[in-house]
Amino acid sequence: xxxxxxxxxxxxxxxxxxxxxxxxxxxxxxxxxxxxxxxxxxxxxxxxxxxxxxxxxxxxxxxxxxxxxxxxxxxxxxxxxxxxxxxxxxxxxxxxxxxxxxxxxxxxxxxxxxxxxxxxxxxxxxxxxxxxxxxxxxxxxxxxxxxxxxxxxxxxxxxxxxxxxxxxxxxxxxxxxxxxxxxxxxxxxxxxxxxxxxxxxxxxxxxxxxxxxxxxxxxxxxxxxxxxxxxxxxxxxxxxxxxxxxxxxxxxxxxxxxxxxxxxxxxxxxxxxxxxxxxxxxxxxxxxxxxxxxxxxxxxxxxxxxxxxxxxxxxxxxxxxxxxxxxxxxxxxxxxxxxx
Numbered sequence: 001x002x003x004x005x006x007x008x009x010x011x012x013x014x015x016x017x018x019x020x021x022x023x024x025x026x027x028x029x030x031x032x033x034x035x036x037x038x039x040x041x042x043x044x045x046x047x048x049x050x051x052x053x054x055x056x057x058x059x060x061x062x063x064x065x066x067x068x069x070x071x072x073x074x075x076x077x078x079x080x081x082x083x084x085x086x087x088x089x090x091x092x093x094x095x096x097x098x099x100x101x102x103x104x105x106x107x108x109x110x111x112x113x114x115x116x117x118x119x120x121x122x123x124x125x126x127x128x129x130x131x132x133x134x135x136x137x138x139x140x141x142x143x144x145x146x147x148x149x150x151x152x153x154x155x156x157x158x159x160x161x162x163x164x165x166x167x168x169x170x171x172x173x174x175x176x177x178x179x180x181x182x183x184x185x186x187x188x189x190x191x192x193x194x195x196x197x198x199x200x201x202x203x204x205x206x207x208x209x210x211x212x213x214x215x216x217x218x219x220x221x222x223x224x225x226x227x228x229x230x231x232x233x234x235x236x237x238x239x240x241x242x243x244x245x246x247x248x249x250x251x252x253x254x255x256x257x258x259x260x261x262x263x264x265x266x267x268x269x270x271x272x273x274x275x276x277x278x279x280x281x282x283x284x285x286x287x288x289x290x291x292x293x294x295x296x297x298x299x300x301x302x303x304x305x306x307x308x309x310x311x312x313x314x315x316x317x318x319x320x321x322x323x324x325x326x327x328x329x330x331x332x333x334x335x336x337x338x339x340x
Contacts, residue, residue: 002328005320009035013050016334020054021064022086029088037120039316040309044184045119047327048191053086053117054334055260062086062116062264068093071113076105079246082115084264090115091124091269098273099131106278111246112269117141117257121161121269122175122306128273129165132282136272137161138238142265143252144183144220147236148229151206153219155235156251156267157183166293167286173306178235179220186212186220187258216258242268 004012014031022030030053038046056062066085070078070093078097082090094110101108118124121137128135141156157179164172177183181200189196190212198208201215209215222231243250248268255262276285296302323331 002323002325003320004323004328006035006039006317009038009047009321009323012331012335013047016050016054016331016337017057017064017086019335019337020057022057023065023067025067026064026086026089029092030086033088033119033123035321036123036313038321039313040120041312042120042184042309044182044188047323047331048184048188049117049119050331050334052257054337056116056257057086059260060264061255061262068112070097073097073101076101076107077109078111080110080112082112084114084266085116087112087115087118087269091118091271094269094271095124095127095135095273098135098271099128099133102133102273102275103131106275108271108273110271110273111242111248112271113246113248114264114266115248115269116265116267118269120175121159122163122173124269124271125161125163125173126171129163129171132165132275132277134165134274134276135163137269138242138271139269140239140242140248140251140267141183142254142256142267143250144256145179145222145232145235146219148222148232151219154252155232155239157220158235158238158251160234160238164289166289169293170304170306170310172289172293172304173309175306176223178223178231178238180223180231181220183216183220183258186215190216216256242270246270 014027017027066083068090071081080094098108098110125135143153157177161175195210203214203218249266254265
């Protein structure tokens with residue numbers, strides 16, 4: 001194992017992305033996001049994604065020259081066009097504009113279209129909490145889960161996230177995919193040669209599997225699928241919110257992120273930013289937050305949402321990241337490669 005500081009990891013990832021054709025804005029934004037995910041112990045959205053992203057840049061599945069732009073705005077609703085580039089600069093722009101709009105109007109709905117994989121959704125919301133506001137995030141992804149009662153993939157794992165700031169404490173950070181587990185966990189298990197638990201995925205024939213490779217070629221199972229269609233219904237809700245409403249592609253229209261060749265996914269993300277000062281009022285909001293947190297913490301063993309990942313992040317900021325030798329060798333090779 002090698003040890004890298006956060007800055008060293010960031011610089012290495014940014015160089016790898018630039019070598020694959022990403023402009024500086026994109027390379028810096030993506031590097032920040034991937035290293036942040038890695039520092040929180042979210043390896044499925046961390047350094048393991050660098051190879052995938054650089055391949056997509058080289059193969060034209062993502063445009064490294066793209067510059068995100070605000071395509072239109074009407075009142076408290078705005079749409080950012082990612083230009084088929086990697087998603088992170090477009091999400092940065094959407095959040096920046098959403099904060100400004102919510103400060104003025106009390107709320108903002110910001111959509112991102114023509115986009116790509118957006119990583120850890122709650123991390124996009126951190127600037128909102130720093131601004132003293134509440135936010136929700138939604139995204140679709142290439143088809144990986146069946147509709148309720150179906151067998152073939154229709155919806156993505158379609159993550160949802162939320163952030164709630166506190167006056168004198170870490171924000172509550174909620175982030176979950178609508179599959180039983182995030183698909184990135186199958187990617188990590190496959191690379192490590194490990195099996196997966198039954199109930200995570202089915203193979204291409206719709207049969208339960210413990211083989212992550214077969215699961216990636218088949219379908220993820222919606223959360224709670226063994227007993228209820230609720231997970232599939234939530235996935236449908238998110239799918240429509242980030243496609244029909246903002247004009248992005250459905251998950252079944254996008255090639256898998258886990259293949260090198262394929263189309264430009266053109267999927268979507270959506271962010272809702274709310275100024276509590278426009279509703280309950282800032283003081284009332286913070287009082288209500290602390291009241292519910294105090295009630296939760298009456299029970300031993302309760303862990304506040306986001307607490308574990310923030311603790312890991314602080315440790316990584318102090319001690320650096322532990323990076324497998326093979327991963328470091330891959331990153332260094334990608335950073336030295338000439339853009340194709």
